[in-house]
Amino acid sequence: MTAKEYTRFEKARLIGARAIQISMGAKPKVTPQEAGSFDPIDIAKVEFEQGKLPLDIVRDE
Secondary structure, X not given: OOOOOOOHHHHHHHHHHHHHXXXXXXXXXXXXXXXXXXXXXXXXXXXXXXXXXXXOOOOXX
């Protein structure tokens, strides 16, 4: 994920999907202290920004 450029739609989809996983009990890759919140969306955003998101986009190119 480091060198990829995501569209705003892909970014929203990744963060949303990860936030659902976290809210359903998946272990976050960052601490709530790093995110500054216990909100799953905030945690997913920080994971995305730090490149720790365990999801990726596969494009047909």
